[in-house]
Amino acid sequence: MKKENEAFRIFFTGVGGQGTLLATRLVGEAALEAGVPVLMSEIHGMAQRGGVVESSVVMGRAVSPTIADGEADIVVAFEPLEAVRALPKCNPKTVVITSISPILPFAVTVGQRVYPDLEALYGMIEPKVASLIRVDAEGLAKSLGAERSSNVVMIGVLAGLGILPASKSCFEQALRIIIPERLLEPNLRALGAGYEFGSERS
Amino acid sequence: MHELLIEQTQRPQLLLGNEAIVRGALESGVGFVAAYPGTPSSEIVDRFAQLGGEAGIYVEYSVNEKVSMEVSAAAAICGVRSLCAMKHVGLNVAADAFMTLSYVGVKAGMVIVVADDPFLHSSQNEQDTRYYAKLSGIPMLEPATPQEAYRMVIEAFRISEKFRTPCLLRTTTRVNHCRGPVEIGTIPPARGFSGEFKKDPFNLVTLPAVGRKLRLALLDRTQRLREESEGSPLNFVSGTGDLGIITSGVSHLHVLDAVRSMGLEDKVKILKLGFTHPQPKALITEFLAGVAKALVVEEVEPFIEEAAKVCAQESKLSVEIAGKGKGLVPQAFELDSVKVKKAIGNFFGIAYEPPNVIDAPDLPQRPPNLCPGCPHRATYYAVKKVFGEEAIYPTDIGCYTLGILPPLNAADFLICMGSGVSTAGGFSKVQDRPVVPFIGDSTFFHAGVPGLINAVSNGHKILLVILDNGTTAMTGHQPHPGVELTEKGRIEPKVSLERLVRGCGVTLVETINPLQVKKSQQVIRDFKNKINEAGVGVIISKSPCPLFENRMTKKKKKIVFRTDESKSCAECKKCITELGCPAFFVESSDGVEHVFIDESLCMGCSVCSQICDSISPKRI
Numbered sequence: 001m002k003k004e005n006e007a008f009r010i011f012f013t014g015v016g017g018q019g020t021l022l023a024t025r026l027v028g029e030a031a032l033e034a035g036v037p038v039l040m041s042e043i044h045g046m047a048q049r050g051g052v053v054e055s056s057v058v059m060g061r062a063v064s065p066t067i068a069d070g071e072a073d074i075v076v077a078f079e080p081l082e083a084v085r086a087l088p089k090c091n092p093k094t095v096v097i098t099s100i101s102p103i104l105p106f107a108v109t110v111g112q113r114v115y116p117d118l119e120a121l122y123g124m125i126e127p128k129v130a131s132l133i134r135v136d137a138e139g140l141a142k143s144l145g146a147e148r149s150s151n152v153v154m155i156g157v158l159a160g161l162g163i164l165p166a167s168k169s170c171f172e173q174a175l176r177i178i179i180p181e182r183l184l185e186p187n188l189r190a191l192g193a194g195y196e197f198g199s200e201r202s
Numbered sequence: 203m204h205e206l207l208i209e210q211t212q213r214p215q216l217l218l219g220n221e222a223i224v225r226g227a228l229e230s231g232v233g234f235v236a237a238y239p240g241t242p243s244s245e246i247v248d249r250f251a252q253l254g255g256e257a258g259i260y261v262e263y264s265v266n267e268k269v270s271m272e273v274s275a276a277a278a279i280c281g282v283r284s285l286c287a288m289k290h291v292g293l294n295v296a297a298d299a300f301m302t303l304s305y306v307g308v309k310a311g312m313v314i315v316v317a318d319d320p321f322l323h324s325s326q327n328e329q330d331t332r333y334y335a336k337l338s339g340i341p342m343l344e345p346a347t348p349q350e351a352y353r354m355v356i357e358a359f360r361i362s363e364k365f366r367t368p369c370l371l372r373t374t375t376r377v378n379h380c381r382g383p384v385e386i387g388t389i390p391p392a393r394g395f396s397g398e399f400k401k402d403p404f405n406l407v408t409l410p411a412v413g414r415k416l417r418l419a420l421l422d423r424t425q426r427l428r429e430e431s432e433g434s435p436l437n438f439v440s441g442t443g444d445l446g447i448i449t450s451g452v453s454h455l456h457v458l459d460a461v462r463s464m465g466l467e468d469k470v471k472i473l474k475l476g477f478t479h480p481q482p483k484a485l486i487t488e489f490l491a492g493v494a495k496a497l498v499v500e501e502v503e504p505f506i507e508e509a510a511k512v513c514a515q516e517s518k519l520s521v522e523i524a525g526k527g528k529g530l531v532p533q534a535f536e537l538d539s540v541k542v543k544k545a546i547g548n549f550f551g552i553a554y555e556p557p558n559v560i561d562a563p564d565l566p567q568r569p570p571n572l573c574p575g576c577p578h579r580a581t582y583y584a585v586k587k588v589f590g591e592e593a594i595y596p597t598d599i600g601c602y603t604l605g606i607l608p609p610l611n612a613a614d615f616l617i618c619m620g621s622g623v624s625t626a627g628g629f630s631k632v633q634d635r636p637v638v639p640f641i642g643d644s645t646f647f648h649a650g651v652p653g654l655i656n657a658v659s660n661g662h663k664i665l666l667v668i669l670d671n672g673t674t675a676m677t678g679h680q681p682h683p684g685v686e687l688t689e690k691g692r693i694e695p696k697v698s699l700e701r702l703v704r705g706c707g708v709t710l711v712e713t714i715n716p717l718q719v720k721k722s723q724q725v726i727r728d729f730k731n732k733i734n735e736a737g738v739g740v741i742i743s744k745s746p747c748p749l750f751e752n753r754m755t756k757k758k759k760k761i762v763f764r765t766d767e768s769k770s771c772a773e774c775k776k777c778i779t780e781l782g783c784p785a786f787f788v789e790s791s792d793g794v795e796h797v798f799i800d801e802s803l804c805m806g807c808s809v810c811s812q813i814c815d816s817i818s819p820k821r822i
Contacts, residue, residue: 007459015568025381028216032383038216039347039455040381043323051570064459065347065380065452068540070557087562105566109787110778111795113566128560 007062008164009071011089012055014078015103019151022178023076024055026155027164029174031059034166041065052082060165075129076158078137078151079103080121087125094129097157097198098122099150101138133157133201140193146186156194162202168195204253207389214383219373220245222348222384223315226355227285228257229387230311233395234277235261236270238648239677240289241324242378243317247287248678258392263680266619266648267292271299271314275368278312279406280397283359287315290331291618295649297334302408303368304338305416310397311359312368314340317378320501321536326599326618328534330503331372335479339420341427342370342479343436344451348382354476357436365423365430372478374501376452376536428480436476437485443469445550446493446521448486448506450475452537453499459539460546464554470546475506487513490521497549498525501537524549570604574785575805577745578602578669580716582612583781583809585638585667588726593636594629598622598650600642600676601747602669609782612640620649627653627662636730638665643699644674644682651706657738658707665729665739670699670713671747679750687746687754703740710739717745719812748805759822762804766816771797777810777817786810 010027014020024040031038038059056067069088075096077083083098090096100118107113126132135157137150146152152175158164159171171191179187206225208215217225223246227235235254237247247263254261260277264270267288274284288296293316300314316334319325335342343358345351355371362369404412431437441461447470449457454474461470473489475481490496490513498507504526511523525531530545540556547554572579582605585595597603597613598621606613615625623646626639641650646668657664672687674680681688683697703711710732714722725741733739751757765771771788772795778786785803788795799810801822811817 007463025216028381032214032216038382040216041376042218042379042381043375051568061462062459064455064539065376065382066456066536066538068538068557069559071538071540081565085562085565087560090560091557104787105568106571106782106784107566109784109800110782111788111790115566124563 006060006165008059008073009062009067010057010074010076010158011067011072011086012057012076012078013082013086014053015082016051016053018053018078020053020078021055023078023151023155024057025178026152026171026174027057027158029177030159030166030170031057031164033170033173036060036165037063039063039065052085074158074163076154078154080118081105081115084121084124087128090129092128092130095131095133095161095163096125096129097133097135097154099137099154100134101136135194135197137194140197141190144186144189144193146190149187149190152187152190153194156191157198159191160195160198160202162199171195204256206249207253207257210386210388214385216381217348217352217384218245218381219348219351219377219379221249222352223355223371224249225384225386226352227313227359228389230356230359231283231390231393232285232359233259233282233393234274234284235259235286236264236273236284237287238264238267238270238292239674239680240292241677242319242375243287243289243315244677244680245378246315248680258394260395263682265683267296268299271296271303274312275299275303275308277395277397278308278310278368280399281310282395282397283311285313285315288317289325290316290318290329291325291327292316293331293334295619300334300340301338304340305408305413305420306406307366308362308368309366311362313355313358313362313371314368315371315373318372318374318502320374323375326616328502330505332478332505333503335370335372339424340368340370340479341365341477342372343476344372344478345377345476346452346454347377348380349384350476351377352384352386354436361430365427367423374452424480428483431477431480432482432484434477434482437474437482439471439473439489441467441471443471444494445470446473446489446496447471447499447546448473448475448489448496448510449499450478450506451501453501453542456537456539456542457499460542463539464543464546464552466546466552478506481506481509483509483513486510487517487519490514490519490523491517493521495522495550497530497545498523499531499537499542499545500525502533504533569607571607571784572601572604573749574783574803575748575807576601577671577716577743577747577807578605579610579781579783580719580745580807580809581667581669581722581743582610584716584719584722584726586610586612587723588730589636589638593638596622596626596629596637596639598639598641598645600645602640602642605640609779619645620653623650623664623666624653624656626664626666627657627660630663636665637663638667640667640669643668643670643672643684646699647683647697651702654703654706654708654738654740661737663733663737665733665741668699668703668740668742670742670744671750673747673750675747675750679747679753687751689754699742703742708738708740710736711742713742713744715745716743717807717809719809748807759806761806761819762801762822763799763806763808763811763817764801764820765797765799766818767796769816770794777814781810781813783810
């Protein structure tokens with residue numbers, strides 16, 4: 001089956017301020033650029049006061065803009081704890097991409113709860129899904145002089161996996177549409193580095 | 203040029219549902235827009251506010267939803283196309299206007315956008331606005347996607363103008379905050395917003411005699427609207443088969459996914475309704491007559507299901523109709539494709555194995571919290587220091603509702619906008635504990651004033667605390683009548699809160715700066731003693747939302763605070779157990795716990811340094 005005729009459901013999760021919604025939009029624009037039907041869903045408001053930010057992109061033949069439990073094809077987590085919290089969205093065929101940089105919840109920073117060991121977190125995900133891809137998005141972004149673009153690195157990885165029916169140039173064009181000219185260059189680098197990382201793991 | 207004003211493009215634009223509504227209204231020649239913000243509808247008026255000047259449109263942030271509807275109605279009566287937008291509970295506030303505006307009608311098109319919030323993502327209840335259409339006799343359209351929202355707002359203006367009635371565009375969160383491709387058209391040349399009022403009191407002044415005449419006209423109009431609905435392309439049938447599904451809004455998308463993934467394309471026929479009031483009874487009846495069984499898939503209440511059952515009864519059809527009625531489609535919260543597949547499987551007797559849901563383990567939560575440097579935290583801290591757990595704290599709707607969380611625990615009762623001050627008065631009459639209601643500045647202007655006047659005139663005993671952060675923070679920093687900070691600098695507020703409070707008859711009033719911890723406590727203590735005699739006291743706790751202040755003044759922070767690392771926090775940690783600013787974190791070395799302040803989060807408000815000697819400022 002041609003990729004365009006398949007259904008893709010991508011669930012994004014992160015913490016307020018990580019650029020989750022911008023990253024979601026990037027994937028949407030890339031799909032549009034590729035001529036693939038797309039719908040994205042976001043939750044605004046209360047969720048942004050330091051809480052979890054979730055969004056979803058469905059493309060191809062999937063038209064329901066929300067992703068039911070067990071129905072995500074791909075989960076992109078901008079924070080490892082949130083990758084685990086998104087487990088109910090996963091099934092044994094789901095590909096999970098997670099950033100490896102924790103953002104500590106308040107209950108943890110003040111010592112009321114413990115942030116689980118990262119390896120333990122990955123261990124909760126790995127046996128239950130098709131694959132878990134860990135990305136040092138922050139490190140990669142920093143090494144490129146694009147500190148604020150770790151969200152774009154993550155999208156680069158998603159693009160590089162070659163699962164979605166949108167080429168690298170579609171994602172680059174999407175960046176040009178969304179990102180102001182003066183910030184474009186570092187973001188293109190971030191996307192490229194993520195893309196390379198992703199294509200090595202595809 | 204604002205991105206929503208661009209010329210027609212070949213490539214579809216990726217628009218938020220709310221942006222698609224704005225674009226559709228622009229293409230319909232809207233000249234007058236008014237709204238009070240409310241999630242998930244806020245971006246509609248926000249985008250209009252951004253582009254209004256450029257597009258030659260009058261745009262206002264009204265003081266509440268009722269006012270927004272009334273000013274918009276007046277514009278439409280004068281021949282200026284108008285739009286007002288609100289969240290579902292906003293329509294409760296505007297309901298008085300809504301129910302009789304349906305009698306009086308309009309001259310130019312008027313669209314009322316009402317955004318429902320199934321699952322209560324950002325709301326206090328999950329109500330189904332569609333019953334308001336039925337209650338009022340106002341026509342209603344229900345889109346499923348941004349593309350449909352765009353198309354339907356254009357259609358809503360057409361229907362409104364043709365039938366001289368406001369038209370309701372009912373959305374849900376998954377339409378408002380869904381982003382999707384929209385094929386846009388052209389915006390007509392700006393025609394401004396000047397209209398003309400023609401006196402016609404015996405049609406426009408709803409005396410009982412006039413109302414009686416208009417009531418009959420309304421019923422007649424409803425019949426004509428039903429004919430319009432019968433022939434509307436917004437209601438359509440797709441697929442073939444003898445199993446029927448009737449659906450509307452975003453549920454249609456869940457149905458399409460479910461039917462495709464269950465391989466039922468040649469077994470299921472779908473009636474998708476977009477013009478959902480008045481309902482196309484003949485179309486529904488014809489559909490029911492052509493299927494063996496019919497499942498109604500819709501979110502929240504059984505609005506279409508009830509109509510379908512009425513249609514079947516009136517035409518003596520014995521077709522089995524189910525939905526909420528048989529418990530197949532959940533009545534509470536949002537639907538999704540799995541819930542719909544289960545309902546389809548159960549009702550049509552088709553095998554379906556839902557996915558095995560993997561449970562997430564118990565993880566540290568990330569509840570939303572008041573931001574670092576939020577002045578509300580300081581106010582709650584000061585009030586709790588004086589009143590402790592003894593007082594009852596009715597609260598209201600805004601960021602400050604988060605005062606419910608520990609360690610502040612400063613919220614005891616809430617039903618709706620403005621309920622804090624009114625319910626406080628009731629509490630004070632039937633029990634003896636002190637009553638200290640909280641209300642935000644924008645909420646006070648919106649719905650708090652009548653409650654305060656009521657408290658004064660009926661001798662209630664309350665200490666009202668107005669949390670004045672100078673903006674409508676929760677929904678994205680929209681202006682209100684008391685705004686002082688603007689992008690162009692500080693202005694005199696158009697309506698002074700303190701003068702307004704005094705004008706309500708309150709004599710015991712004082713404005714405090716909650717970031718001055720000891721002074722604030724002193725005033726609160728003083729008021730605690732005085733309200734026994736005065737009855738009503740009002741403290742205006744005034745300090746700008748730091749996010750808003752930064753946006754308006756572009757001021758960079760100059761100081762942050764730090765803790766003295768030589769002192770142990772092991773025995774105290776009151777900064778965490780009583781204040782709980784998210785900038786605090788705890789680290790242990792050699793088994794001794796110490797509180798630190800994350801400099802990147804600290805806003806430099808200084809409140810913590812006033813409650814702990816070990817905290818001091820640091821220049822950056």
